[in-house]
Amino acid sequence: MLDIKLIRENPEFVKERLAHKNFAQTGLVDQILAIDADRRNLQQKLDAVLSQSNLAAKEIGNLMKAGNKTEADIKKVEVAGLKDSEKQLKTELNVLEKQQLDIAIQLPNLPTKAVPAGKTPEDNEVVREGGNKPNLPANAQPHWELIKKYDLIDFETGAKITGSGFPLYKGKGAKLQRALVSYFLDYNTQAGYTEYIPPYMVNAESAFSTGQLPDKEGQMYHMEVDELYMIPTAEVPVTNIYRDTILKETDLPVKMTAYSPCFRREAGSFGANVRGLNRVHQFEKVEIIQLVHPEQSEQVLDAMVAHVEGLLQSLELPYRILRLCGGDMGFASAITYDFEVWSAAQEKWLEVSSVSNFETFQSNRMKCRFKTAEGGKTQLVHTLNGSSLALPRIVAALLENGQTETGIQLPEVLTGYFGGGMIG
RNA sequence: GGUGAGGUGGAUGAGUGGCUGAAAUCAACGGUUUGCUAAACCGUCGUACGGAUUUAAGUCUGUACCGCGGGUUCGAAUCCCGCCCUCACCGCCA
Numbered sequence: 300m301l302d303i304k305l306i307r308e309n310p311e312f313v314k315e316r317l318a319h320k321n322f323a324q325t326g327l328v329d330q331i332l333a334i335d336a337d338r339r340n341l342q343q344k345l346d347a348v349l350s351q352s353n354l355a356a357k358e359i360g361n362l363m364k365a366g367n368k369t370e371a372d373i374k375k376v377e378v379a380g381l382k383d384s385e386k387q388l389k390t391e392l393n394v395l396e397k398q399q400l401d402i403a404i405q406l407p408n409l410p411t412k413a414v415p416a417g418k419t420p421e422d423n424e425v426v427r428e429g430g431n432k433p434n435l436p437a438n439a440q441p442h443w444e445l446i447k448k449y450d451l452i453d454f455e456t457g458a459k460i461t462g463s464g465f466p467l468y469k470g471k472g473a474k475l476q477r478a479l480v481s482y483f484l485d486y487n488t489q490a491g492y493t494e495y496i497p498p499y500m501v502n503a504e505s506a507f508s509t510g511q512l513p514d515k516e517g518q519m520y521h522m523e524v525d526e527l528y529m530i531p532t533a534e535v536p537v538t539n540i541y542r543d544t545i546l547k548e549t550d551l552p553v554k555m556t557a558y559s560p561c562f563r564r565e566a567g568s569f570g571a572n573v574r575g576l577n578r579v580h581q582f583e584k585v586e587i588i589q590l591v592h593p594e595q596s597e598q599v600l601d602a603m604v605a606h607v608e609g610l611l612q613s614l615e616l617p618y619r620i621l622r623l624c625g626g627d628m629g630f631a632s633a634i635t636y637d638f639e640v641w642s643a644a645q646e647k648w649l650e651v652s653s654v655s656n657f658e659t660f661q662s663n664r665m666k667c668r669f670k671t672a673e674g675g676k677t678q679l680v681h682t683l684n685g686s687s688l689a690l691p692r693i694v695a696a697l698l699e700n701g702q703t704e705t706g707i708q709l710p711e712v713l714t715g716y717f718g719g720g721m722i723g
Numbered sequence: 724g725g726u727g728a729g730g731u732g733g734a735u736g737a738g739u740g741g742c743u744g745a746a747a748u749c750a751a752c753g754g755u756u757u758g759c760u761a762a763a764c765c766g767u768c769g770u771a772c773g774g775a776u777u778u779a780a781g782u783c784u785g786u787a788c789c790g791c792g793g794g795u796u797c798g799a800a801u802c803c804c805g806c807c808c809u810c811a812c813c814g815c816c817a
Contacts, residue, residue, distance in 0.1 A: 342773055346786045356798040360741045375797045545770085674780075675752085677770085
């Protein structure tokens with residue numbers, strides 16, 4: 300959520316940045332300003348009335364104590380008139396506050412100046428590429444064939460148990476998941492991230508704080524009976540650890556990592572893009588999250604990008620890093636880097652990580668602040684997060700890129716976790 | 724699911740209608756003392772939304788908030804109603 304003070308003080312800047320994000324309804328900015336002005340005006344009136352009745356109540360109390368009942372009764376009649384306008388003003392104020400909030404939550408985060416202009420994925424900027432694309436034999440197979448060949452995942456039975464997009468991992472396939480999760484968590488904790496196992500369902504308040512509600516309502520599984528949502532990412536429960544808190548400046552940065560299954564309805568997807576592991580409703584992911592001092596967030600973002608890049612390098616996968624253009628970025632993000640790995644057999648790039656700086660967008664919703672060491676002022680922290688990493692497409696790339704005549708060659712770094720270097 | 728108890732500031736915890744935005748203690752922060760540490764002593768120590776003033780840090784000021792929402796009353800942390808949550812015991816269960 301954008302800070303109303305920023306909108307108030309710099310509306311033209313806000314509009315310009317929203318346009319950069321390809322957000323059409325810049326008229327909302329003028330609307331919210333008008334409502335904000337009315338709201339403040341009304342609050343002043345209400346406060347004045349409340350102040351009067353507070354004073355009157357005190358006087359009545361004193362009169363009663365002095366035994367002057369007649370005077371007190373006269374006062375009471377006076378106050379009765381105030382109560383009516385109090386009630387009316389309160390109602391009006393509530394309406395305006397609600398209207399203001401309604402608009403505020405429709406406004407996406409502002410992109411930073413580093414974000415390239417553009418509307419579609421084609422406009423994303425390739426920051427750099429790394430790793431080597433393998434030379435596969437002519438008969439190289441896509442991962443869904445390899446999965447069958449080595450009996451790693453049973454999609455059909457998963458569909459029988461639950462529905463399509465709920466993979467049933469089996470044997471070495473299951474073990475590879477476990478190996479990857481363990482390796483990723485170790486890699487993250489060695490970099491100073493504290494490991495968590497969060498709840499996998501969250502309440503509406505948590506989903507609102509990180510920006511999933513109301514923007515992505517339809518993308519989450521929703522337990523209506525208990526009014527809970529299955530998490531689409533560990534980002535939601537883990538970031539919410541610090542909802543409604545005021546940290547000390549010395550507590551920053553807070554670095555957290557968590558493995559969780561992720562649940563996504565992805566109602567809109569179809570076609571070849573959903574083959575195999577390319578797009579599923581339930582998948583495993585290890586997430587990294589940081590809460591940092593606003594002055595640090597830019598360089599922390601770079602550090603997190605480097606962190607994820609190092610992880611991909613250790614997996615010996617060919618990858619590239621994209622800086623997303625304004626139009627392709629998420630609602631809550633100020634700047635996002637996407638990581639893609641090269642799927643050799645499908646001959647296309649698969650997104651495996653998304654690292655974002657949300658600046659104060661989430662913390663403003665969450666009311667996560669810190670007190671400065673000097674002056675003791677409270678201000679909003681910056682939040683950042685990224686996948687480190689999402690498993691399915693990593694597995695797809697590992698299988699496709701590692702395929703040989705004799706089996707699938709895994710990167711060296713996994714052999715200890717997997718208990719061997721080959722599948723097959 | 725049943726029964727009982729309870730939700731007050733960072734923590735413990737007092738407060739049953741006006742003197743309470745809230746005692747006290749602890750923690751934290753600043754200072755004095757000290758060779759260093761500790762102790763002792765002094766001081767500071769909630770948040771949000773507004774307003775005034777200041778170049779600004781700030782200062783002054785209004786309102787709201789004692790789990791959440793509503794009600795009674797001139798006046799509510801305190802009384803009433805609904806909801807949520809926590810704890811204990813029982814039941815069920817990995």
